[in-house]
Amino acid sequence: MGNIIEDELFSSSVIKDIHALDFDYVPSELPHRAEQLKKLAQMFKPLFANMAQNAFIRGPVGTGKTAMVKYFCQSLVQIARKQGKIVEYVHINCRKRSSYAMVLLGVLNHFDSRFPDRGFSVQEMLEILRTHLQRKEAQLILVLDEVDALMKKGGSTLIYDLTRFNDETLKTGNPVSVIMISQKDIFADLEEAALSTFKRSNIVVLEKYIRDELYDIVRQRVSLAFHTNTVLGESIDLIADIASEFGDARFSIELLWKAGMYADEKHAKQVVPEHVRAAKAETYSVVTETKLKNLGRHQLLALLSIAKRLQKEGAAYANTGEVEKTYAITCEEYHEDARAHTMFWNYLKEIEQAGFIRVKPSGKGQVGASQFISLPDIPAEVLRGKLEELLA
Numbered sequence: 001m002g003n004i005i006e007d008e009l010f011s012s013s014v015i016k017d018i019h020a021l022d023f024d025y026v027p028s029e030l031p032h033r034a035e036q037l038k039k040l041a042q043m044f045k046p047l048f049a050n051m052a053q054n055a056f057i058r059g060p061v062g063t064g065k066t067a068m069v070k071y072f073c074q075s076l077v078q079i080a081r082k083q084g085k086i087v088e089y090v091h092i093n094c095r096k097r098s099s100y101a102m103v104l105l106g107v108l109n110h111f112d113s114r115f116p117d118r119g120f121s122v123q124e125m126l127e128i129l130r131t132h133l134q135r136k137e138a139q140l141i142l143v144l145d146e147v148d149a150l151m152k153k154g155g156s157t158l159i160y161d162l163t164r165f166n167d168e169t170l171k172t173g174n175p176v177s178v179i180m181i182s183q184k185d186i187f188a189d190l191e192e193a194a195l196s197t198f199k200r201s202n203i204v205v206l207e208k209y210i211r212d213e214l215y216d217i218v219r220q221r222v223s224l225a226f227h228t229n230t231v232l233g234e235s236i237d238l239i240a241d242i243a244s245e246f247g248d249a250r251f252s253i254e255l256l257w258k259a260g261m262y263a264d265e266k267h268a269k270q271v272v273p274e275h276v277r278a279a280k281a282e283t284y285s286v287v288t289e290t291k292l293k294n295l296g297r298h299q300l301l302a303l304l305s306i307a308k309r310l311q312k313e314g315a316a317y318a319n320t321g322e323v324e325k326t327y328a329i330t331c332e333e334y335h336e337d338a339r340a341h342t343m344f345w346n347y348l349k350e351i352e353q354a355g356f357i358r359v360k361p362s363g364k365g366q367v368g369a370s371q372f373i374s375l376p377d378i379p380a381e382v383l384r385g386k387l388e389e390l391l392a
C-alpha cells in the first residue's frame with residue numbers, strides 16, 4: 001500500500017509551480033488592467049506630498065479588484081521607498097474581519113503581531129496606530145476589501161474617524177489613505193459625514209473580462225504555473241470560452257488548475273480539452289473554493305446546514321426555521337456553541353450577500369415569517385463535501 005501512495009506523491013506533474021495558481025498569488029504583470037492602474041496612479045499622486053487619498057474600486061466577481069489593488073499598493077510601497085518615503089500597506093478582508101474594531105485590530109497586528117485581541121477601545125487603538133506611524137515616520141494605505149460586509153457594522157464610523165484622524169496628522173505627516181473594494185455600490189450605505197470624504201470622482205470601475213482577455217490571463221497563468229508544452233492551446237481556448245459566460249478570471253484560473261489536476265490523475269503528459277471538460281463538471285461559478293475560504297467559521301457552519309437540509313430533502317428550497325435547527329446540531333458536531341437567533345440571521349444575510357445562497361420570502365407575507373433558501377449553481381452534496389473539508 002505504501003508504495004502506491006509514494007508513487008502517486010512523487011509521480012510527475014504537468015504543474016511546475018502550484019503557488020502561481022493560488023487565489024492570493026499576484027502575477028508580476030496584470031494583462032488588461034493597465035489603464036485602470038494608470039488611473040489609480042494618477043489619483044494617488046498627492047501621497048508624495050504627504051496628503052491622504054481615498055478611492056473606491058467596484059466591479060463584478062473575479063474582475064481583478066483584489067489583484068489589481070494588491071499589485072498597485074505593493075508597487076507603490078516600492079516606489080515610495082526609492083523616494084525615501086515609508087508607506088505601510090495593510091489589506092483587510094472585511095468579510096473576515098467584519099466590524100470596526102476587528103478591522104483596527106488587523107491594522108495594529110500589522111505593526112505588532114502580538115497586539116492583544118481585547119482590552120482596548122477603538123479610540124485607544126487609533127491612538128496606538130498614530131504612535132506606530134509616527135515612530136516609523138510612515139504613512140498608511142489601508143485597503144478595505146469586500147467593504148460591503150462592514151457597512152452595517154461601523155464602516156461609516158470607521159471612515160469618518162480615519163478622516164478626523166487625518167485632520168490631526170496633517171501636521172505630523174502620517175496620513176492614512178483608504179481604498180475600498182466592493183462588488184456593489186456602497187455609497188448609499190455611507191453616512192453623510194463619511195461620504196463627504198470620498199470624492200465621487202475617485203472611483204475605478206472594473207468590467208467583466210471578455211473572452212480574449214480571459215484567454216490572455218489564462219495563457220499567462222499557464223506559463224507561470226505549468227511546464228513548457230504541457231497545456232494544449234485548444235485547452236486554453238476552451239477555458240476562455242467557458243469562462244467568458246461569467247467574465248470571471250478566478251473561475252478561469254480554477255478551471256485551469258482543476259484541469260491540470262485531472263491530467264496528473266490520468267498520468268497524462270498534456271492538459272487536453274477533455275480534462276477541461278472534466279474540470280468544468282466540478283467547478284462552479286459562484287461557490288468557488290477560494291471564496292469559501294473567506295468565510296468565518298459560523299458562516300461556514302450555517303452554509304453547511306443549508307447544504308445538509310437541501311441534500312436530505314432533495315428539495316429546491318430549504319426553510320430557514322429548519323436550517324436553524326440543523327445549524328444547532330451541526331455546531332454540536334464541530335464543538336462550537338451555536339449562536340443566538342439574531343446572529344444566525346446575520347450569518348444568513350452575509351452568505352447571501354456574498355452570493356452563496358439566494359433567499360426569498362416563503363410567501364406567507366407575515367413579518368418574521370420563515371424564508372426559502374436555495375443554492376445558485378452547485379449541487380448540495382458537492383457543497384457539503386467542500387465545507388466538511390474546510391471545517392475539518
Ligand SMILES: Nc1ncnc2c1ncn2[C@@H]1O[C@H](COP(=O)(O)OP(=O)(O)OP(=O)(O)O)[C@@H](O)[C@H]1O
Nearest residue numbers: 023030031033061062063064065066067217249250
Ligand atoms: N488582469 C489579470 N491578470 C492576471 N490575473 C488576474 C487578472 N485579473 C484577475 N486575475 C486573477 O483572477 C483571480 C480573481 O481576481 P480577484 O481576486 O482580484 O477578483 P475580485 O474582483 O477581487 O473578485 P471578488 O469580487 O470575488 O473578490 C485572482 O487569482 C487574480 O490573480
Ligand SMILES: [Mg+2]
Nearest residue numbers: 065066067145
Ligand atoms: Mg476580491
